[in-house]
Amino acid sequence: MFDLIIKNAAIVDGSEAPAFPGGLAVKDGKIAALWHGGVPEGMQAAETVDADGLTLSPGFIDIHCHSDETFYDYPRAEGKILQGVTTDVGGNCGISLAPLRQEYKDLLRSYVGPAPYAWESFGEFLDYVEKEVRPSENFACGVGHGAIRIAAMGFEPRKATAAELEDMKAMLAASFDEGAYFLSSGLIYAPGTFSDEAELTELSRVAARYGTFYATHMRNENLHIFDALPEAIRIAENSGASLQISHHKLIRREMWGRSVETLQLIEDARARGVDAWADQYPYIASSTYYASNLPSWAFEGGIPALMERLKDGATRTKLLKETEEMIGDRWKDIFLGYAVHPDDKKYIGKNTAEIAERMGVTPAEACLAIVTRNGNDASEVNFGMCEEDVERIMQAPFVMIGSDGWAYDLDYPGKPHPRSFGAFPRVLNHYCRERGLFPLETAVYKMTGLPAKRLGFSDRGLLKEGYWADLCLFDARTIHDDPTYLDPCRPCSGIARVYVNGVLTAKDGAHTGSRSGKVLRR
Numbered sequence: 366m367f368d369l370i371i372k373n374a375a376i377v378d379g380s381e382a383p384a385f386p387g388g389l390a391v392k393d394g395k396i397a398a399l400w401h402g403g404v405p406e407g408m409q410a411a412e413t414v415d416a417d418g419l420t421l422s423p424g425f426i427d428i429h430c431h432s433d434e435t436f437y438d439y440p441r442a443e444g445k446i447l448q449g450v451t452t453d454v455g456g457n458c459g460i461s462l463a464p465l466r467q468e469y470k471d472l473l474r475s476y477v478g479p480a481p482y483a484w485e486s487f488g489e490f491l492d493y494v495e496k497e498v499r500p501s502e503n504f505a506c507g508v509g510h511g512a513i514r515i516a517a518m519g520f521e522p523r524k525a526t527a528a529e530l531e532d533m534k535a536m537l538a539a540s541f542d543e544g545a546y547f548l549s550s551g552l553i554y555a556p557g558t559f560s561d562e563a564e565l566t567e568l569s570r571v572a573a574r575y576g577t578f579y580a581t582h583m584r585n586e587n588l589h590i591f592d593a594l595p596e597a598i599r600i601a602e603n604s605g606a607s608l609q610i611s612h613h614k615l616i617r618r619e620m621w622g623r624s625v626e627t628l629q630l631i632e633d634a635r636a637r638g639v640d641a642w643a644d645q646y647p648y649i650a651s652s653t654y655y656a657s658n659l660p661s662w663a664f665e666g667g668i669p670a671l672m673e674r675l676k677d678g679a680t681r682t683k684l685l686k687e688t689e690e691m692i693g694d695r696w697k698d699i700f701l702g703y704a705v706h707p708d709d710k711k712y713i714g715k716n717t718a719e720i721a722e723r724m725g726v727t728p729a730e731a732c733l734a735i736v737t738r739n740g741n742d743a744s745e746v747n748f749g750m751c752e753e754d755v756e757r758i759m760q761a762p763f764v765m766i767g768s769d770g771w772a773y774d775l776d777y778p779g780k781p782h783p784r785s786f787g788a789f790p791r792v793l794n795h796y797c798r799e800r801g802l803f804p805l806e807t808a809v810y811k812m813t814g815l816p817a818k819r820l821g822f823s824d825r826g827l828l829k830e831g832y833w834a835d836l837c838l839f840d841a842r843t844i845h846d847d848p849t850y851l852d853p854c855r856p857c858s859g860i861a862r863v864y865v866n867g868v869l870t871a872k873d874g875a876h877t878g879s880r881s882g883k884v885l886r887r
């Protein structure tokens with residue numbers, strides 16, 4: 366007697382093997398039986414679901430997201446669950462909320478945003494998530510280089526001393542011992558910007574020792590990407606760590622089309638024996654902190670120091686000038702996604718050129734005004750990529766899908782990047798079905814079996830007997846990313862059911878309220 370039978374499905378098992386008609390049975394949260402064709406004779410369950418030809422795949426694994434910044438307020442993670450994601454992987458882009466030293470708690474909070482910070486070690490953080498957050502999805506996490514650097518030396522804009530580096534390595538190793546999956550860096554953000562290649566190589570050696578990867582939001586993804594990508598590859602090559610290029614993309618018109626060259630660099634590295642991979646979100650717009658439009662020296666000493674600089678006349682003038690130079694004529698591409706300050710709510714969803722016009726100032730002045738009022742509590746959606754690069758990158762066999770999004774519910778107050786609500790169905794609908802970049806089996810593999818292999822999961826990411834029953838039942842003909850830039854906080858259509866560890870968590874576009882996710886430890 367099983368808990369659940371799903372019959373008459375088109376099984377896409379996550380391994381890239383051809384789909385076949387069949388079904389599966391679930392017992393105690395795991396896949397207990399899987400078959401081709403009709404239900405085996407005598408098999409019974411408390412509940413039987415007739416899939417009626419819909420596609421049954423593993424739940425999607427979001428190998429690159431930032432839900433660990435938001436799931437305290439949104440443990441149901443409706444945006445993720447309603448697009449079929451059953452495992453979120455946080456700790457990316459150098460940003461994790463552990464390890465944490467209490468003396469730097471306020472600095473980390475000003476940088477990452479509100480969270481309980483009721484822990485110090487990585488293990489204590491995972492315990493907190495398990496006991497207090499209890500998210501609807503499974504959760505795995507990497508260690509952010511920014512977090513260990515802040516814990517070791519605050520926002521100091523300089524190289525680490527030998528003692529500080531040893532301290533960071535010890536914290537990193539302890540975090541791996543306590544369940545962290547990988548090391549990440551975010552080299553456009555302070556304090557990552559203050560670190561050099563030697564520091565990152567030394568830390569990646571620890572990742573190599575633990576047999577895991579170094580994931581990097583590279584130092585540059587636009588005009589200087591041909592310095593940044595070779596740096597990332599050298600760090601992997603010299604440390605022996607595996608490499609994950611985070612959210613690979615090329616921003617700015619001048620760089621469009623040059624994914625031919627970036628992919629070639631990665632392929633060459635692979636041919637030399639570097640274990641190099643990448644992830645990508647399926648949109649031509651990126652999203653980050655709105656404050657990232659300011660030059661990196663503005664963040665020396667952290668956000669409180671930035672706020673002081675914005676008050677000082679001469680420094681503010683210098684910031685204004687450099688911000689203006691950095692962005693040039695791109696203000697109309699940079700939209701305000703969210704701002705915490707009430708005065709800026711009316712600008713959410715508008716681009717910076719429009720906002721400037723309404724404020725009656727220049728765009729750079731409007732940008733500084735928003736940062737002055739909101740600190741790091743404002744986000745942007747930035748249209749800087751081209752479809753040709755997005756498609757070319759997505760087709761590379763070493764590229765998997767990650768949303769780079771956050772855990773939000775449908776009532777999230779703002780117009781965040783739609784990737785938090787629709788990244789995975791968008792690949793299935795637009796890039797697989799409409800554009801025909803690859804077959805359905807490959808699309809599903811890039812969001813299940815491949816990231817699972819990458820993370821070393823031995824019991825998730827495939828439909829296989831003995832694996833956890835993380836499942837997504839969807840209509841491959843109609844699945845659609847309804848969330849858009851103008852109206853992002855919506856469920857996706859075409860997804861009938863989502864199960865997390867065998868528990869029904871979404872049905873026909875509505876969250877059931879179940880919170881059956883598990884905290885995963887490496």
Ligand SMILES: [Zn+2]
Nearest residue numbers: 458582611612
């Ligand atoms: Zn990033």
